[in-house]
């Protein structure tokens with residue numbers, strides 16, 4: 001945690017400013033000269049989070065911009081705090097005004113929330129739950145290349161939950177919509193926050209029950225059954241997809 005508790009986490013375009021070649025946050029002073037878009041104290045950790053303007057194409061001397069996924073992949077003790085700080089910055093950027101009456105929101109003095117000075121409406125940080133699933137059939141696992149998301153990687157099927165839907169039903173629907181397959185028992189395996197911008201990935205394992213592959217062309221470029229001992233290019237360590245695919249959760 002060196003450098004974090006006493007300093008600040010500075011972000012630009014979703015990336016964290018660190019001392020070059022380290023996973024150590026640079027602190028607020030390193031971002032000097034850049035426009036401060038937002039700044040607040042993350043509770044209850046008491047660390048300041050700062051959103052800086054400009055781009056990540058250049059960094060202050062002796063520093064570099066780091067994707068939060070690197071902290072996750074390296075199992076940095078800072079990963080959870082960085083995810084929380086970035087997720088809250090993303091939420092604040094989208095909630096400057098009251099959704100009820102349109103007046104500006106201000107920070108609540110005690111809670112990690114914002115309130116409307118005109119109508120009293122309280123706005124709390126939102127999380128978007130998504131499901132990701134490892135479908136297995138006779139010892140093989142189903143992996144897909146997606147049309148939109150990193151099209152040269154094979155990964156598990158995934159998607160956002162619908163309002164009013166259980167996570168298990170969301171898994172069955174996503175698998176059915178994207179591949180035409182029906183799955184049997186759906187078992188929870190773990191979760192991972194993903195602050196791009198505010199997802200909570202809920203991971204599941206499921207067994208194929210029936211159907212042949214019939215792909216949703218606008219979502220899935222290709223889907224195949226793979227032997228776990230002979231995998232194609234998959235997402236990197238640190239991602240919940242990697243842990244699911246390798247059976248680590």
Ligand SMILES: [Zn+2]
Pocket residue numbers: 098099100101102103116117118119120121
């Ligand atoms: Zn209001």
